[in-house]
Amino acid sequence: MSVAERILSRAVNEITPGSIVNLGIGLPSRIMHYLPDDFDVQIHSENGILGAWKQAAPEAMDPFLIDAAGAYVSLGQGASLFDSAVSFAIIRRARLDLTMIGAFEVDSAGNLANWKIPGKFSPGIGGAMELAQKTRRIVVLTNHTDKYGKPKILHTCRLPLTAKACVSRIITDLAVIDVTGDGLVVREKLVDISDAELQEKTEAELNFATGEGPHDTA
Amino acid sequence: MSVAERILSRAVNEITPGSIVNLGIGLPSRIMHYLPDDFDVQIHSENGILGAWKQAAPEAMDPFLIDAAGAYVSLGQGASLFDSAVSFAIIRRARLDLTMIGAFEVDSAGNLANWKIPGKFSPGIGGAMELAQKTRRIVVLTNHTDKYGKPKILHTCRLPLTAKACVSRIITDLAVIDVTGDGLVVREKLVDISDAELQEKTEAELNFATGEGPHDTA
Amino acid sequence: MKKNQTIEQAIAAIPSGARVMIGGFGNPGTPFSLIHELLRQGQTGLTLIKNDANEAGHGISKLIENGQVSRLITTHIGLNKRAIDLMNQGQLDIEFHPQGILAEKIRTAGAGSFGFLTDIGLDSEITRPEDLLDWQGQTYKVEMALSADFALLHAAEADWLGNLVYRGSAINFSPLMAMAADHVIVETPSLAAPGHFRPEHIHTPGAFVDSVVSLAQLTSDYGIIDHHVRR
C-alpha cells in the first residue's frame, strides 16, 4: 500500500453517512474513489455542485461538468447545480459538515498553511481560505514529513496562514492526530512506530492518548 | 372619459417598443390594459417577474402568480421568474428603461413624495424608493390637484421624499409637464385650459413650451 | 439523509421569542400550513420577517391578531388595515425597509457576510447619521445583514434532501431566507425522491434546508383571492 493509499484508506472513515463534504484538490479529491457506490454523502464542489460523484463513464463524460479539481464527475441522485456565489454561501454559512484538505504546514494550535510559499509558489488562494475558515470540521491529509524528511506538523506555522485554529484532525501516513485544547493528541498509529520515533518526525509536541483505537474529542 | 382614463390614454404613449417598464401600484398598473396585445414590451414586476402581462383568463388564473399589485397576471413570451434579490438587482443596476409611478407630491426639481404622510399614512415604502432612485426615466401619473383641489405639483415637496430629483415627466389629467434644468415645462395640455388656469392649479412655476405637441427634452 | 418531518415536529422546534423569516409576497409563497400550525402551537413573542403582513385574517396576520408577534420586520403592510391599526395603537412594533434592501439584507446574511454598502435612501429620512460611512472618498449607507433562527417556506416541489423548486411569483424571498436562517422548514404539496429534478432547475440546494413537511393538500388559503380579480 502506497503512502497515499494508507492516508486515503484511513481518511475515508471520516465521512459519516448523510453528511455534506468538500474534498480539496489533490489527495483529498481521491477519497471519493474509496467510498462504496451507494454511500449516503453529498460531495460539494466549490465550482457549483452539491452531489458530485465519481468520474463519469467514458461515454457519459460531459465537457461542461467538472469538479473544482477538473475531473469529469458524474452526479448523484438529488444533485444540484448553482452559481459560485451560492456555492460559497453554502461554505460561509457553515452548511458543510466536513472539509478534507491538504497542507504545507499545520501546527499545534490547528493553524493551517496550504496556499503560498513566498517567493516560490503563489498561484492564488482559490477556495481554500473560505473552506478552512468556515467548515465545521477540517481534517488535514498530509504526508507526515516533507520530501526532505522535515516535519510538516510544527509548533507554529511559518508560512502565511490559510486560516487560524481551523484544523480538528490531521491524518498522515503515520498517524491520526487530533488538535485539542491540550495540544496535539495522537489517536491512532497507521504504521508500527514508537511514540519516540513519531515525536522525532514531528516538530510540535505530541500527546499520546492512553486509550486504544479511534477516539475523537475535537 | 374619466380623469383616470385621460391620464392613462396619454401615459400609454410613453412606453416605447422593446423597452423594460415597471408600472407602480394603483393607476400606473392599469396602463397595461391600454397596450395592444402584441406590443413589444417587457413589464417588470418587483416581486420577481420580467414579462408580466394582462390578467389571465379566468380558467388560466394561477394563485401562485401575481404581480406586485396583486393582480393575477399572465406571462408574455420570453418571461422570466426570479427571486426578490435579482428583481431589485435589475432595478438598482438601472436595467429598467421606464417606471411609471403615482405621487402625493412632486416638485419643480423632480423630487418625488409618494410613500408617507406623517401621522396619517405610513404603511412602508415597499419598492418605491429603489424604483424612483434608480430607474433611467421616471414618469409620474397623478391627478393635477388633490381631492380638496389643492396643488400636488409644488415648488418644493413638503412630505418625506421617496427620491430626490428623479422625475423626468409628470402626466396629469390636465397636462404633460417635463422636469428640465430650467424648471417645469408644459409640453401638452390634455384639456382645454388656459396657461393661466393651469398655473393657478399648480404651486410650482410652469414654463410653457413654444412649440406644439409632444416634445421631450428631459 | 431524509429530512421529512411531520408538521407538528417541524414547528415544535420553534421556541417562543424566536426570530422567524416567512416566505411570500402577498399570497404566493406564503406557507399557510406551517403558519397555521404555529398558530395552533401558540409560541409567543415572535419576531417575524416577511415582505408584507398578508391581508387581515390571512397568513401571518392571524399570528399578529392572535398576539403571538411582538415585532415585524417588513417592507409594506398597506393591504392589512388590522396590522396598520395595531401599529398605530403601539401594540405591534414594526421595522420597515425598502423592499430590495430587505431582500438584500437577508441575502447578505445568507451569503455569510455581515453588511453591505448602498446609496439607496442615503439622503432620505430612512437613513440616520450613524448609518453613514465615509469610505475611500465616498459616503455610503451601511445596511447590516439580517439573519433569523428559523425560516418557514413554501415550495411547489421538494425532495427528501431538501432540494426546492418554486413556482410562479412564489419564489420572491424564499431562496434568500433559506440561505439566511439557521433552521429552515419547508412545506410542499409535492414531495419527490431525490433524482426527480434536473440539477440545473433546483432553486434552493438541499444544503440550506433542515426539515421538509409534506402537505396532503392545499387548503383554500392558497387559492385565488376574489377581490384581486379584475372584473
Next chain:
Amino acid sequence: MKKNQTIEQAIAAIPSGARVMIGGFGNPGTPFSLIHELLRQGQTGLTLIKNDANEAGHGISKLIENGQVSRLITTHIGLNKRAIDLMNQGQLDIEFHPQGILAEKIRTAGAGSFGFLTDIGLDSEITRPEDLLDWQGQTYKVEMALSADFALLHAAEADWLGNLVYRGSAINFSPLMAMAADHVIVETPSLAAPGHFRPEHIHTPGAFVDSVVSLAQLTSDYGIIDHHVRR
C-alpha cells in the same frame, strides 16, 4: 427586442483598455469563441476578470500570451504555468482574491451595491489595515464591489431577448457577471425564440443581457481535456 448580433459586431464594441469579465471555471463556461474573436480583433491593454487563467494555450491564456492583457483579477492560476511565469517575470499584473470573495465582489456590483463586510481573511496577510472597518463594536473587512465594462459569457441555451440557461458546472461566475457588467455579450450554440424556456428555469433574465451571438458549432476547445481524464 432582438439582441442577436454577429460575433464580429459584438466584440467590436469592446475598446482597448476595457475591463472585461469572462465566465468559466476551467473549461466549462469559458466563451472560447468570443475570446477567439477578441484575439483576432486584437484589442490591447485589457483588464480581465476570470476565476482562473484557463490552461496554457487555451481560452484567456491565448489573450495573455498574445500580450493583450495588462491585468488579471482572479482566484487561482495553478493550472497555467505560462501565466505564472509571466506574473513572476513582472509582465502580467495579477490581483488575487479568495474564490468566494471574488464571486461576492462581482455579485455585489451586480446587485447595485458598493461593497460588503466580511470576516474572510480578516486576520490573514491578504488583509491590509486600511481594509478594516470597526462598526457597531465589531471589526470587519470591507470588500469593494467589482464591476466591469463588459462580460463575455457562454450559455448552453439562450433566446433573442437574452434569457440564458447554463448547463452543468458552466454556471459558476456567469450569472453574477451578467449582473455586474455594463454591457453583456453572450455566445450560445442554441438560440431559441422567446417562449422556449419555462420562466422558472431561466438562470439569467434577459434584462441583464445586451448582445447574443449564435454559434454554428462548438470547436474542439469546448471538448474533453484528455489529461483531466483519470485512467
